[in-house]
Amino acid sequence: MSAMDDIAAMLGPRLSRGASVCEQHGRSEAHYALAPPDAVAFPETPEEVAAIVRACAADGTPVTAYGTGTSLEGQHLAIRGGISLDLSRMDRVLAVNAEDLNAVVQPGVTRTRLNEELRATGLFFPVDPGADASLGGMAATRASGTTAVRYGTMRENVLALQAVMADGSIIRTGSQARKSSAGYDLTHLLVGSEGTLGILTELTLRLHPLPEAVAAATCRFPTVADAVNCVILVIQSAIPMARIELVDEMMVRGFNLHSGTDLPEKPHLFLEFHGAPTAVAEQAAAFREIAAEFGVAGWQDATTTEARSALWAMRHNAHYATGALEPGKRTLATDVCVPISTLAEAVVEAQDLARTMGLTSAIVGHVGDGNFHCGVRVNPEDAAEMARVLDFSGRLAETALRLGGTVTGEHGIGLGKQKYMAAEHGPALAWMRAIKAAWDPANILNPGKMLPPES
Numbered sequence: 001m002s003a004m005d006d007i008a009a010m011l012g013p014r015l016s017r018g019a020s021v022c023e024q025h026g027r028s029e030a031h032y033a034l035a036p037p038d039a040v041a042f043p044e045t046p047e048e049v050a051a052i053v054r055a056c057a058a059d060g061t062p063v064t065a066y067g068t069g070t071s072l073e074g075q076h077l078a079i080r081g082g083i084s085l086d087l088s089r090m091d092r093v094l095a096v097n098a099e100d101l102n103a104v105v106q107p108g109v110t111r112t113r114l115n116e117e118l119r120a121t122g123l124f125f126p127v128d129p130g131a132d133a134s135l136g137g138m139a140a141t142r143a144s145g146t147t148a149v150r151y152g153t154m155r156e157n158v159l160a161l162q163a164v165m166a167d168g169s170i171i172r173t174g175s176q177a178r179k180s181s182a183g184y185d186l187t188h189l190l191v192g193s194e195g196t197l198g199i200l201t202e203l204t205l206r207l208h209p210l211p212e213a214v215a216a217a218t219c220r221f222p223t224v225a226d227a228v229n230c231v232i233l234v235i236q237s238a239i240p241m242a243r244i245e246l247v248d249e250m251m252v253r254g255f256n257l258h259s260g261t262d263l264p265e266k267p268h269l270f271l272e273f274h275g276a277p278t279a280v281a282e283q284a285a286a287f288r289e290i291a292a293e294f295g296v297a298g299w300q301d302a303t304t305t306e307a308r309s310a311l312w313a314m315r316h317n318a319h320y321a322t323g324a325l326e327p328g329k330r331t332l333a334t335d336v337c338v339p340i341s342t343l344a345e346a347v348v349e350a351q352d353l354a355r356t357m358g359l360t361s362a363i364v365g366h367v368g369d370g371n372f373h374c375g376v377r378v379n380p381e382d383a384a385e386m387a388r389v390l391d392f393s394g395r396l397a398e399t400a401l402r403l404g405g406t407v408t409g410e411h412g413i414g415l416g417k418q419k420y421m422a423a424e425h426g427p428a429l430a431w432m433r434a435i436k437a438a439w440d441p442a443n444i445l446n447p448g449k450m451l452p453p454e455s
C-alpha cells in the first residue's frame with residue numbers, strides 16, 4: 001500500500017483529495033504561484049501525526065505542515081506535492097499554569113484564541129504577527145510582531161515542545177522551568193525550522209502579566225530619517241517601549257485609502273507604553289522630550305480601549321492596505337533587520353532605491369528591533385516587473401548584510417530567501433545541511449524549503 005492509501009485508511013474523510021481543499025492549501029498571501037499538495041490530512045492527535053509521518057517516511061512522500069497558511073515566503077506551499085498536514089483540528093489549550101506564567105497548547109491554537117482563553121487570568125501572550133496565525137506556525141517561522149521590542153519573539157517565548165520527528169517518533173524538548181543548561185537546545189533548533197526538522201504537536205509558551213496601565217499614541221515627523229533617528233535615540237536611552245512602529249508617508253496613504261482615515265501623509269510612529277500609571281506617564285514624557293529634537297508634530301493619544309484596538313488593527317492590516325496603492329497586483333514584502341544604530345541609513349536607502357527604480361513601495365517596521373518591511377506592489381505575470389522587484393529586494397538584503405544585519409527578521413526563508421543563505425551564513429550553511437541530513441535523511445519534511453539546492 002502507498003502512504004496515501006495507509007493515511008486514507010487511518011483518517012477516512014479527514015484525508016481530502018478534493019481540488020478546492022488542495023488549492024486552498026497551495027495558495028499564498030504573497031506573490032508565489034499556486035502549489036497544491038496531492039492531499040490534505042487533518043490529524044487530531046500527536047499519535048495520528050506520528051502515524052502519518054511514518055507512512056510518508058516508508059515511501060518518501062513529502063509532508064508539509066500547515067498552520068493557517070499566512071507565511072509570506074511560501075513556506076507552507078507543497079512544491080513537491082505529497083501531504084499537506086493541516087494542524088487546525090489540534091486546537092486545544094491544554095493547560096494554563098498561571099502561577100508559573102506559562103500555557104501548554106496544541107499547534108493549531110491561534111494567537112487571538114489563546115488570548116481570549118487567558119482573558120480571566122490577568123495574563124497574556126504577546127507575540128502578534130499581523131495575521132491571526134497558528135502558534136505552531138508562529139514557532140516554526142520564529143515569528144514576531146509589534147510587541148517584540150518589549151516581550152521578545154517566538155524564540156524568547158517558547159519554553160518547551162513536543163515534536164514528531166521524520167521517522168515518526170515523538171520527542172519532548174525543554175521543560176516548564178524558566179531556564180535550563182541541560183544539553184543541546186533542541187527546542188530552539190525546532191523553533192524557526194519551518195517544518196523541515198519536525199512537526200510541532202504541543203508547545204509550552206511563556207505568558208506575561210497584563211500591564212496595569214496602557215497608553216497608545218501616534219505622532220508624525222518631517223522626514224523618515226527624523227522618525228527613525230528618534231527611534232534610535234529612544235531605544236539607546238532605554239525607554240522601555242511596548243510598541244514603536246514606523247509607517248512611512250506611502251503607507252499612510254495606503255491606510256487612508258484602505259481604512260478611510262485622513263492622516264497627514266507624513267512618516268508616523270505608532271506607540272504604546274506599558275506599566276504602572278505613573279511609569280507610563282513618565283515613559284511618554286521621556287519619549288516626547290526626545291521626539292521634540294526631531295520635529296515631532298500631531299501627537300494623538302488613543303486613550304480608550306476601542307481607539308487602541310482600532311489603531312493596532314489598522315497597523316496589523318498594513319499588508320492589505322498596501323494593496324490600495326496599486327490595486328490588481330500582489331504585495332511582495334521585504335523583511336530586513338539591521339543593528340539599531342544603522343536603521344536610519346537602511347530605511348532611507350530603501351526609500352530612495354524604490355523611488356529610483358520606479359516601484360510602489362510602502363514601509364512599515366517594528367523599528368525598535370531594527371526590523372522593517374517594504375510592501376512592494378508587483379504583477380507576478382509581468383516578468384520584467386517581477387525581475388525589477390526581486391532586484392530591489394536583493395539590494396535591500398545586500399544592504400542589511402553590509403550593515404551587520406539579516407535578510408529576514410521574522411518572515412523566514414521559505415522559497416524566496418534561499419538565495420541569500422550562503423551570503424548570510426557562509427560556512428555555517430554546511431552545518432545546517434548536516435543537521436537536516438541527520439534529522440531527515442530521506443528529506444520528506446517540507447522538502448525544497450529553507451536550504452538552497454547544492455550547486
Ligand SMILES: Cc1cc2nc3c(=O)[nH]c(=O)nc-3n(C[C@H](O)[C@H](O)[C@H](O)COP(=O)(O)OP(=O)(O)OC[C@H]3O[C@@H](n4cnc5c(N)ncnc54)[C@H](O)[C@@H]3O)c2cc1C
Pocket residue numbers: 029064065066067068069070071072075076087107128129130131133134135136137138139140141142143144145146194195196198199200201316317319320410411446
Ligand atoms: C497580513 C499579514 C501580516 C503578517 N505580519 C507578520 C508579522 O508582523 N510578523 C511575522 O513574524 N510574520 C508576519 N506574517 C507572516 C505569518 O503570519 C507568519 O509567518 C506566521 O508565523 C505563519 O503562521 P501560520 O500558522 O500561518 O503558518 P503557515 O503559513 O501555515 O506555515 C508556516 C511554516 O511553518 C510550518 N508549520 C506550520 N505549522 C507547523 C507545525 N505545527 N510544526 C512544524 N511546522 C509547522 C509550515 O510547514 C511552514 O513552513 C504576516 C502575514 C500576513 C498575511
